[in-house]
Amino acid sequence: MARTVPVRIAVAWVLVAVVAGVSGCGASAGDDEEPERRSFALEGRTLTVDSDDSALEIVAAEEHEAGAVEVTRWFEGSVVFGEDPKVTWSMKDDRLVLREKCSGVVADCSSRHRIEVPRGVTVRVLDGDGSVRAWGFEDPLHIKTGDGSVQVSDSSGALDLETGDGSVRVFDVASREVRAKSGDGSVRLSLGSVPDLVETRSGDGSVTVEVPRAGYRVEAEAGDGSVDVSVPRDASSSRRISAHSGDGNITVRTAN
Template sequence: MARTTRTRRLLLASGVALVAVLGTACANSSDDTAPESKGFGFEGSTLTIDSENTALEIVAAEDNKAGRVEVTRWFDGSVAVGKDPKLTWSMSDDRLKLRMRCTGLVANCSSKHRVEIPRGVAVKVVSHDGSVKARGLRNALDVRSSDGSVRITDTSGPLDLDTKDGSVRADVSSRTVTTRSSDGSVRLNLSAVPDRVDVKTNDGNVTIEVPKATYKVTEKVNDGDRRVSVPRADDSAHGITARVKDGDLTVRTAG
């Protein structure tokens, strides 16, 4: 009986200590919902954006000012037990590095970065654990994303998109589009007749919508339905290649 009483006392003491620790959680918190901006000098032709644990928005700079990349960030978070949450940003060798650190017991953080791209600059994105959005770009865009959705709009440059654990949607006028996706749907709405579309997915539906034209279509679907209704000709200069595993394929003319 004495042993049981001691055990209960130890459990009670541990519970009181945990409540006391959690009660001081506000000491390791940040409420920085107001945006913060910073400019980075840039003279290259291709900007690489390397981001982790943050949502990313990429837009064309409105003033088209060369030689400078503008970044705006938003952050809100708290950690009950652990280090203070923190955001870092830096530029080195044409590589913009964006990081959010939020680890510990009962960690709850969110962040977003908006990057303004000067005219004439191509963009490469390496993103882990965060969504990627891009709009208004006219040069090549290359996205490698893990654990986050990708959404591209109002873009005319060549697209190369590679995602894992996230859906892809592109509403663009790009004439060359390459997409690789694992565990996520793909939807391409093309407003200009493309020269080449190449899509490969594993575990996700694919929908490709293109302007009225004749296309050379090559498709392979494993464990899914296929619906291809665009006009077809093997000698067409406009090619669509789609390889889909564990998902349905739809290729159709825009309504």
Template sequence: MAGTVRTRPARGTARIRRTRALAVTGVVAVLVATAAACGADATEDKDPEHRSFALPGRTLTVDSDDSALEVVSADVDKVEVTRWFRGSVMVGRDPRVTWTMKGNRLVLRMKCSGMVADCAAKHRIEVPRGVAVTVEDGDGSVRARGFKEALRVSTSDGSVRVTDSTGPLTLHTADGSISAAGVGSHRVEADSQDGSIHLELGVVPDLVKSRSQDGSISITLPHAAYRVTTGSDDGSVHVSVPRDETSSHVVDAHTKDGAVTVRTAG
């Protein structure tokens, strides 16, 4: 009965295979490192695109998955959108961005996937005056200004900045800071799971409510008596505004990790 003969690859062949595998791994590592080092910057787009969208009604929802947003109340008849985009994919499909209006929902999407993908988008959105706006951003900072109507902003990863607005504000970020400076809103609610909150109001508010899981809270108010509730699990608390437990002007500020400051402007 003949014995079974087992063969082994020649040492030279095995060495060549190992060398090829190392070479491919090295190339991929270089590509990944290069993409990470470059970092796409949407502001480098010197030829941004522009498009107008008709808006049915007096409310607008901006639904974005991955873009820095600038939202402005302006003297326009339609929703005017300017888009900057830079992107490259070395191993995968070509990147692309899309924009569509579905009813009163402006949907902004970016497709950028592959082994080595590097993309960035930015949108400036001009909204007709008198429109209440809700912003839902998955990944990106949000800047908003000039709103007299209700403004709601929520982002999963990015800072939120609001200026020159007088309508009610509801601001949320899962990872980032929140700032509302020079606003004349009578009602402000701000919530950050991981980031500081800085609020400066130009009018005596009815309600200011702020929460942070990990970050300091600073609130600056006009001179008046306030019903103040504050707390910090791990940080100092300093309140210098006049206090009145019967006041209709309510300030509620709590953080688990960080300082809380409530003071009078000037």
């Protein structure tokens, strides 16, 4: 019985060393030099991407055959005490489901997916934990992530973007309607053409809206921060900008 305590101490130190070793060199999907690729048939004109824990790149690609979604997957992971990590992908009823299984006493995993979507498809993205980047869309794009940044560029379809914890960035777009929301993070929108509607809100972070010169009906309010509106204001305009922040500065200005 006298050896029990030293043995436990030794085991504890081994565990500490293992954890320290794993956490010191975290897994990165970018280290995967042989990504997997797969094509999924898409029967309708809408696609839902349902991911639990992955960084996502969503791209509108016109060179692919109609009705095909091309997916490239990078994955790196290790589990010291537990089942081997794995990732899965499947398509059912125009819903692409991406899952990562990585659990144990010492688990470290990272995944990334690039999803190339045929043009003319409305895309909805639901990501539990991971950043989302999208570009090239002429059709409506809906993105919601629980924890991660959202970035959209080179698009003209209506945008509806939301993150629980992360920044939202929109630039080089000609969308007529843009809705962007962050629970905890900054929001910055830079539009290349005059929009009909911009609605943006941040619970804790700054809000910046840049739009071409035109008359706008503007509503801007900050719970704790400054408000600077320099675009031409027209209370009777059909073009509307709404910007709100619970804790952060608000800027609505003409794009250079």
